[in-house]
């Protein structure tokens with residue numbers, strides 16, 4: 484199979500949202516996955532998010548990554564079902580890991596839904612470890628200016 488990996492551009496948003504919405508295991512949020520939020524994420528983390536495309540331009544995989552100066556984060560790693568187990572996720576992650584290293588980031592965190600045992604199996608296989616002594620906690624804020632516009 485011929486595919487290539489390139490950086491995510493703002494203009495990929497509609498295709499990516501469709502992919503995220505239709506892939507089991509990917510959680511999307513009306514505000515955080517709006518065009519505005521994704522553009523902001525890409526601007527804050529230039530060149531750190533990737534996708535895989537076939538020769539005809541069809542997007543078959545994605546990964547968003549970024550960092551806050553201290554820790555790295557990875558979101559929305561997916562490969563369309565029929566293209567799985569060809570090493571595409573691993574190839575995209577290689578690029579992400581290189582970006583972390585170039586940006587002096589020693590550790591990264593991911594959020595995986597507990598019901599996504601297959602996803603957890605993948606990350607474990609890739610060398611990631613659960614931090615059983617940590618609890619993920621969250622609270623909400625009222626972002627100024629926008630209520631989000633993602634139809635998800």
Ligand SMILES: CC(C)(COP(=O)(O)OP(=O)(O)OC[C@H]1O[C@@H](n2cnc3c(N)ncnc32)[C@H](O)[C@@H]1OP(=O)(O)O)[C@@H](O)C(=O)NCCC(=O)NCCS
Nearest residue numbers: 508560561562567568569570571572573601602604605608
């Ligand atoms: C998880 C996912 C991205 C893996 O994509 P992929 O392209 O099939 O993965 P790769 O082919 O690059 O696999 C790399 C290695 O992981 C292994 N692997 C792949 N999926 C695995 C799984 N579910 N459990 C355990 N190992 C797995 C492969 O066998 C390969 O091993 P090897 O290096 O020893 O040959 C894909 O299954 C997917 O899109 N899942 C749905 C979305 C999801 O759950 N995303 C992650 C949660 S945030």
